[in-house]
Amino acid sequence: MKPIKLTMMCMVYKNDGSFLVLNRVKKDWPGLTFPGGHVEDDETMYEACIREMKEETGLDVKNLENVGYIEWNDFGDGIRHFSVLFRTNDFSGTIKSSKEGEVFFIKEEDIKKYPLSNDFDKIYELMKR
Secondary structure (H helix, E strand, O other): OOOEEEEEEEEEEOOOOOEEEEEEOOOOOOEEEOOEEEOOOOOOHHHHHHHHHHHHHOOEEOOOEEEEEEEEOOOOOOOEEEEEEEEEOOEEOOOOOEOOEEEEEEOHHHHHHOOEOOOHHHHHHHHOO
C-alpha cells in the first residue's frame, strides 16, 4: 500500500461572487489554486485548514463547510495524495501574500487570464457547488 499524504484546500468566497485564490509560484504546484497545505500529525483536517489559511492568506476563517475531496495517484512519487476541500464565507482579517505566491479575490470570468494549477478546473467545480 502506498503512503498517503493528507492535504486540504479552502475557497473563501464573498457574496459578490468573488473568491480567494493563490497564484502559486512553487515549481511543485504552480499556477492558480486555492490556498491550503499539509495536515500535521497532531491536527485534524479542520484545524489544518484554519492554520494554513492564516499562514498563506492572513485570514482567520471559521464555519468551514466540507465540500468533498480530490485524490491523485499519478504524480510519480509513490505517494497517494488525498486533499479535503473546504469553503467558507465567514472570515476576518486582511489578505496578505506569502512566499507561496500572491493571494487575491477573483471572479469566475477572470480565471482564464491566469495559468492554472493541476486540476484547478475539477477542484473549482467541487468548490462552487
